Amino acid sequence: xxxxxxxxxxxxxxxxxxxxxxxxxxxxxxxxxxxxxxxxxxxxxxxxxxxxxxxxxxxxxxxxxxxxxxxxxxxxxxxxxxxxxxxxxxxxxxxxxxxxxxxxxxxxxxxxxxxxxxxxxxxxxxxxxxxxxxxxxxxxxxxxxxxxxxxxxxxxxxxxxxxxxxxxxxxxxxxxxxxxxxxx
Numbered sequence: 001x002x003x004x005x006x007x008x009x010x011x012x013x014x015x016x017x018x019x020x021x022x023x024x025x026x027x028x029x030x031x032x033x034x035x036x037x038x039x040x041x042x043x044x045x046x047x048x049x050x051x052x053x054x055x056x057x058x059x060x061x062x063x064x065x066x067x068x069x070x071x072x073x074x075x076x077x078x079x080x081x082x083x084x085x086x087x088x089x090x091x092x093x094x095x096x097x098x099x100x101x102x103x104x105x106x107x108x109x110x111x112x113x114x115x116x117x118x119x120x121x122x123x124x125x126x127x128x129x130x131x132x133x134x135x136x137x138x139x140x141x142x143x144x145x146x147x148x149x150x151x152x153x154x155x156x157x158x159x160x161x162x163x164x165x166x167x168x169x170x171x172x173x174x175x176x177x178x179x180x181x182x183x184x
Contacts, residue, residue: 001144001145002136002137002142002143002144003022003064003136003137003143003144003145004064004137005062005063005064005135005136005137006063007064007145008063008064008080008081008082008136009063009064009082009083010082010083011082011083011086012038012039012040012082012083012086012087012088012168013038013040013168015038015080015082015088016036016037016038016088016168016170017036017152017154017170018146019033019036019080019088019090019146019170020033020034020035020036020146020150020152020170020171020172021033021034021146021147021148021149021150021172022143022144022145022146023096023097023142023143023144023146024090024093024125024141024142024143025097025098025141025142025143026125026126026127026131026140026141026142027126027139027140028097028098028142029097029098029101029102029124029125029126030093030095030096030097030098030115030125030142031093031094031095031096031097031115032093032094032096032146032172033090033092033093033172034092034093034094034171034172034175034177034178035090035091035092035093035169035170035171035172035175035177035178035179036088036089036090036091036169036170037088037089037091037157037158037168037169037170038086038088038089038168038170039079039086039087039088039089039168040085040086041059041083041084041085041086043163043166044162044163045157045160045161045162045163045164045166046059046085046086046087047059047069047087048060048085048086048087055069056069057133058081058087058132058133059079059081059084059085059086059087060084060085061081061084061133062081062135063081063082063083064080064081064135064136064137065080065081065133065134065135065136066078066079066080066081066127066131066132066133066134066135066136066141067079067080067081067087067132067133068122068127068128068129068131068132069129069132070129071118071119074119075118075119075120075122075123076118076119076122076123076127076128076129077089077118077119077122078090078118078121078122078125078127078131080136089118090118090121091117091118091121091169091178091179092115092116092117092118092121092175092177092178092179093115093121093177094115094172094175094177095111095114095115095124095177099111099114101126102114102115102124102125105123105124105126106120106123106124111177112176112177115177116177116178116179117179118179120179150172150173151172151173151174152170152171152172152173153170153171153172153173153182154167154169154170155167155169155171155182155183156168156169156183157169158179158180158183169182
């Protein structure tokens with residue numbers, strides 16, 4: 001059964017933690033979420049910290065929708081909107097569905113590297129700006145809850161320059177599919 005929109009209408013750090021172990025598919029391609037980061041409206045590292053803009057408008061829309069943006073003008077990044085101004089960045093998944101499609105899109109055969117990082121993940125899953133604002137409870141998305149709680153490492157986020165000590169990075173303990181090893 002897919003995750004209901006109410007699942008996302010909660011504190012962003014709780015949603016980020018609870019997404020570890022969930023299955024994310026885009027048109028049947030994807031896998032198990034193993035790494036997330038939370039960003040809140042009061043967070044100086046969040047795109048929403050300065051209020052709504054055309055780029056971050058999806059962050060201020062309904063919970064359970066996609067927020068897709070381009071990072072450094074190169075890579076798409078996929079986020080799940082929670083409460084207004086907050087979203088969970090999906091940093092990595094363990095690929096389990098549509099491996100041939102992901103390999104073709106990434107031109108890479110190592111499953112460990114297919115979706116290890118937000119840009120790689122979007123390329124492998126075929127996520128781009130056309131999915132910005134899209135609801136996650138219908139096509140092309142499938143988002144199912146984790147079958148059981150995962151052991152999770154909680155630590156500071158990576159790849160940012162503000163609020164670097166905020167412990168809002170969540171990683172499945174022992175996963176070899178993370179974008180980078182966890183740090184304390």
